[in-house]
Amino acid sequence: MHILIIEPGSTGHHLIYLEKIVKGYLESGHNVTLCTLAPTQEHPLIKSLKQAYKLRITLACIPDRAYQEALTSKFSDIGREIKLRKIFRDVYKAINSSITVDYVFLPFLDYCLYSTGLLGSPFGKTTWGGICMRPSFHYQASGVIAPKPKLSKIKELLFKKCLSSASLDKIFTIDEILEKYITKTAPKIRTKIKYIPDPAELKGEHTFKSARTSLGISESAIVILVYGALNERKGIQVLIEALNNSTQLDDVHLLLVGKQSKKINEYIQAHALQFISEKRIYSLDRFVNTDEQQMAFAASDIVWLGYQEHFTMSGVLVLAAISGKPIIGAKEGLIGWYVNEEKLGVCIDTQKPTEIQLAIQQITSEKKLNSDTYKSVHFNNHNWGGFLRTLSFTENN
Known part of the structure; x- marks a missing residue:
């Protein structure tokens, strides 16, 4: 044919x-x-x-x-x-x-x-x-x-x-x-x-330890991964705002993986100065290969899906679910629906930085990071x- x-x-x-x-x-x-x-x-x-x-x-x-x-x-x-x-x-x-x-x-x-x-x-x-x-x-x-x-x-x-x-x-x-x-x-x-x-597949051999070593991230850090095409709709601004305004999240680091839009890059340079000075922000500002993708998820503790006005399916959600990483996600759309239905993490109002702070504290206090708690067989196929x-x-x- x-x-x-x-x-x-x-x-x-x-x-x-x-x-x-x-x-x-x-x-x-x-x-x-x-x-x-x-x-x-x-x-x-x-x-x-x-x-x-x-x-x-x-x-x-x-x-x-x-x-x-x-x-x-x-x-x-x-x-x-x-x-x-x-x-x-x-x-x-x-x-x-x-x-x-x-x-x-x-x-x-x-x-x-x-x-x-x-x-x-x-x-x-x-x-x-x-x-x-x-x-x-x-x-x-x-x-x-x-x-x-x-x-x-x-x-x-x-x-x-x-x-x-x-x-x-x-x-x-x-x-x-x-x-x-x-x-x-x-x-x-x-x-x-x-x-x-x-x-959505994760193909690579990185362990938590080897991924952290490759990226130069301390094993004791709490790492939130933001993955994909990093534009204004990914909610990076409100995430940084929430972290900037909290004195209880000083051990939280950001791992930004994916090509950044000009506006997002400018925002980071202007509003994430403390993260930059304390070396708590790591960027792979480009389209990454499959090995780097797997490394990013292996190195992370939490996956950020607090997207703005995103109501359709998310491949990043699937990657988080199959890797067992808890999600902080928008309550709206299919992201919110799946996070609730499959118990993949915590849903938040993406306009409220305080809810983001509480979600991070809730997930980290449960002592279930890097376990099988958040894995979902629903996404095996x-x-x-x-x-x-x-x-x-x-x-x-």
């Missing part, structure tokens, strides 16, 4: 998902046309795929100007989606005119999820599928603390209409609550949605092997 994969994103989990999915289809014996923005094709992960599979993978470009114009659409979210759907339709038509495309896959269907429900598949009669990560219209009805999204009922209607598409293979979701909600409220189309556990096997079980693959 010849599979067309369309993915404009080139950073963070977008790129990781893309590389794994493309490789999975290639290793299953399929030929792939990968359509991305031109700069993405220069990334080492994509170049290595091209080198390894040569004639079985073809690269095509999404027009950058049209993509940027779509992102800045003045006609709200649905206006942006309609423009992105048109870009994907045009890309598909151009490629399908020279090579017969058997299947189209969107690793991040959210680009055009609701516009596809509104206007139909952009891929004609060709079978297609994709992964959605952002729907939240079902949260409140499912017991998740979150604001009701704008046009919630319309989004639910469009989502279900998308599921009813005749050419749709399956929509995969990393939100198990969404699959249960659709099964309950729209049983006739429940076979068109499938839960796919958000993959959240790995790339299971993820790719689930994708390969679609009817048309």
